[in-house]
Amino acid sequence: MTVLVMFCAFFIFGVSGFGSSIVAVPLLVLMYPLKVVVPVMVLVDICASLYVGRKSSSDVNMPELKWLFPFSLIGMVLGIFLLVSAPSEPLLLILGVFAAMNGLRVLLQRHTELREPINRWWAAPFGFFGGVFTAIFATGGPIYVSYFALRISDPRALRATMAFTLFILTFLRLSLMLATGLILSWPVLGLALCLMPITFLGIWIGTHVHTKLTNASMRIAYGSILVFAGVILLIRQIT
Numbered sequence: 001m002t003v004l005v006m007f008c009a010f011f012i013f014g015v016s017g018f019g020s021s022i023v024a025v026p027l028l029v030l031m032y033p034l035k036v037v038v039p040v041m042v043l044v045d046i047c048a049s050l051y052v053g054r055k056s057s058s059d060v061n062m063p064e065l066k067w068l069f070p071f072s073l074i075g076m077v078l079g080i081f082l083l084v085s086a087p088s089e090p091l092l093l094i095l096g097v098f099a100a101m102n103g104l105r106v107l108l109q110r111h112t113e114l115r116e117p118i119n120r121w122w123a124a125p126f127g128f129f130g131g132v133f134t135a136i137f138a139t140g141g142p143i144y145v146s147y148f149a150l151r152i153s154d155p156r157a158l159r160a161t162m163a164f165t166l167f168i169l170t171f172l173r174l175s176l177m178l179a180t181g182l183i184l185s186w187p188v189l190g191l192a193l194c195l196m197p198i199t200f201l202g203i204w205i206g207t208h209v210h211t212k213l214t215n216a217s218m219r220i221a222y223g224s225i226l227v228f229a230g231v232i233l234l235i236r237q238i239t
Contacts (some may be wrong), residue, residue, distance in 0.1 A: 002031060005235075006195050007202040013048055014206020015221055017163035017211070018141040020045060023231040026236050034102050036191065039183040042174050043192040044199050049167030051203060052160075059160035061152055067123040068130075068147070069168070072140075074174065075131020092237050099142035100230025106149060106223030118150045141166065142229050149222060158222075159210060 021041050028037045029154065059157035126147035134140030144165055146159075153159045174183070183189075 001071075002028065002195070003198050007198050008138065010044075010048060010199045010202030011209075012225060013063030013163075013204040014203040014208075014211045015144075015159075016206075016225055017052060017159035017161075018145055018166055019225045019229065020048065021064075022141060022232065026232050032191070036187055039185075039188045040181065040192045040195070042170055043188070044195060046167065046170045046174055048169055048199060048203055049163050051200065052163040052207070059154075059156045060164045061148075061157050061161045064123075064148065064151055064161060065165065065168075067120055067143075068081070068127040071124050071127030071136035072134070072169070075128040075133075075142030077131075078128075078137040079132040079135025089237055096230045096237065098146075098230070099226045099233065101221045102142065102146040103228075105228060106219050106226065120151075122147065122150070129192075134173075140169065140208050142226050145222060145226065149152070149219075155213065 005024055005027045009020040012023055025037055025041060028041075032040075128142055130140040130143035130147070132140075133143060141162075145162055148158055148165075152161060169181055175189040178184070
């Protein structure tokens with residue numbers, strides 16, 4: 001079951017450049033403690049993001065990242081404080097509704113070309129709230145991809161930029177976990193090592209599928225992942 005979950009999660013990552021954690025974590029916590037699942041996903045995600053980012057680094061839209069990351073860092077700092085003081089249920093419900101509604105919007109507009117990108121200053125709220133949810137739950141991906149989908153029309157650049165964004169954010173989370181010692185345990189390192197082969201198989205197949213997708217097909221993929229992620233979050237909170 002673990003192998004199947006990881007294959008599906010990283011096949012989706014190979015196709016879209018995001019979505020692995022939000023697909024895998026809700027299922028893996030049914031089999032392993034959360035304190036094992038989260039650091040395992042950090043280790044696997046950073047290797048996966050580095051692999052995809054290295055192969056598509058020339059497609060990354062760096063000007064967008066330069067605008068987005070300062071606001072993301074502010075959000076992550078606030079998210080660390082909220083982690084110890086704010087109730088998680090309302091925040092995850094909000095994220096679930098946001099992801100599902102954006103996914104439906106992308107699906108309904110899948111055949112519509114992006115004529116005019118949204119104003120660059122939208123990076124402030126998207127980056128800020130993406131940083132908050134990344135720091136608290138490692139679920140900022142739907143927020144970032146919603147922003148990039150409204151700014152970047154090229155599907156190759158969209159996937160590469162999203163993968164590179166997650167690499168940077170995962171690296172920051174890895175640094176925090178190394179500082180706390182949460183990631184330096186044999187159960188975490190052993191499980192992550194065992195899951196690496198199936199992870200890269202999923203990414204490899206997903207990458208080959210991605211190269212055959214049209215712009216409309218990529219929008220269907222992104223919209224479907226966002227709807228799925230939103231529904232998973234809502235179900236998890238309601239139940």
